[in-house]
Amino acid sequence: MAGGGKHNNASAFKKKSSTVTQHEEENSLALVLRPVQDAPIISSYNDRICPLLDAVDKLRHLMITREGIQLPTIVVVGDQSSGKSSVLESLAGINLPRGQGICTRVPLIMRLQHKSIPQPELFLEFNGKVVQTDEEHVSEAINLATDEIAGLGKGISNTPLTMEVRKNGVPDLTMVDLPGITRVPEHGQPDNIYDQIREIIMEYITPEESIILNVLSATVDFTTCESIRMSQMVDKTGERTLAVVTKSDKAPEGFLRRLLLMM
Numbered sequence: 001m002a003g004g005g006k007h008n009n010a011s012a013f014k015k016k017s018s019t020v021t022q023h024e025e026e027n028s029l030a031l032v033l034r035p036v037q038d039a040p041i042i043s044s045y046n047d048r049i050c051p052l053l054d055a056v057d058k059l060r061h062l063m064i065t066r067e068g069i070q071l072p073t074i075v076v077v078g079d080q081s082s083g084k085s086s087v088l089e090s091l092a093g094i095n096l097p098r099g100q101g102i103c104t105r106v107p108l109i110m111r112l113q114h115k116s117i118p119q120p121e122l123f124l125e126f127n128g129k130v131v132q133t134d135e136e137h138v139s140e141a142i143n144l145a146t147d148e149i150a151g152l153g154k155g156i157s158n159t160p161l162t163m164e165v166r167k168n169g170v171p172d173l174t175m176v177d178l179p180g181i182t183r184v185p186e187h188g189q190p191d192n193i194y195d196q197i198r199e200i201i202m203e204y205i206t207p208e209e210s211i212i213l214n215v216l217s218a219t220v221d222f223t224t225c226e227s228i229r230m231s232q233m234v235d236k237t238g239e240r241t242l243a244v245v246t247k248s249d250k251a252p253e254g255f256l257r258r259l260l261l262m263m
Contacts, residue, residue, distance in 0.1 A: 050172055057111055057174055070207040073176055077201055077227045078215035080180035083246030087215055088177055092165050094122070095139045097146075105150045107160040107200065108142070108177040112170040120167040126159075138163075154188045158200050175213070176204060181226045198230070206234045212241040218251035 056071050078084045085096045085103065092112055097103045115121070122138050124131045126145050133141040142163065150157035156179050178201050185193045205212050212231050222228060235241045248255075 053172055053174065060109070060174075070209045072209045072211070073204065073207075074173065074211045074213055075201075075204045076175055076177045076213045076215060077205065077230065078180055079217070079220065079225060079227055080182040082180065082215045082217045082220075082227070084177060084180060084215045086246060087213075087244055088175070091171065091173075091175075093167060093170060094120075094135050094165060097139050097143050104177055104179045105146050105154070105156045106179075107158065107204070109160050109162040109174065110177060111162065111164045111174045112172065113164065113166045114168065114170055114172050115166040116168055117166065120165065122166075123164045125162040125164070154186055155190060156193070156196055156200070158203070178204060181230075183226070201227075201230055202234070205231065208240070210240065214241055214243045216243055216245050218245050218248045218255055 059069075060071055060073075076084055076088065085098060088110065089096055092110060120135055122133045122135065124133060124141055124145050126149055131141060131145065142161070145161050149159050149161060160176075179197050181194070181197055181201070183194050185191055190196065204210060212235060214227050214231050216222060216225060216227070231241050232238075
């Protein structure tokens, strides 16, 4: 009986430990992205940096880049179905449009602002107007705004859509999500869809003020990855390129070794 009791206790402890480990893994990213806002170092950061971020966003809103004045920008690039949406959803804590084929059809400027407010506030700005939405309907609102900017169907446009997220716990930063790279046009897409996407991406990642966030799927061969090739064209030393690897649970054998060789 005593032995059976020990066995049951061990099983219960093992099960509990597994549950705790799983819980910790699920919340690890949330903990990283949710700093203690009241800590002195964080408060000092917010007091000094947030006004600068606000100033940059106001300048971006004035479209001064069209005059040749470049602004510091985090540009998110990746092949189609690389997992860009999952990365951005983890940062913003909201659902973005999903589906087969190309989902991001216009440059999506995501402005995240940490605000100690009871309910998140979400706004979309495009074509000279501002539309308020919420977490439940933001994905649908983005699709409707995209259709108004780029038209119905699967075509793309270089006219940006700005989304402002004011929410407790999100990092204060601004990113630009660009259409996923595809070489083969889908039904309803123009034959030169690749050239159009490439032109948009190169426009955003070429300035030295841009930080390139390259989202890579572990299921593809990095040596043939189009987004890496584009990044290397404008940032040969990799000084302003960051890589995020997604779908690591589906990585083939030897993936880690190949990844280390590239670093």
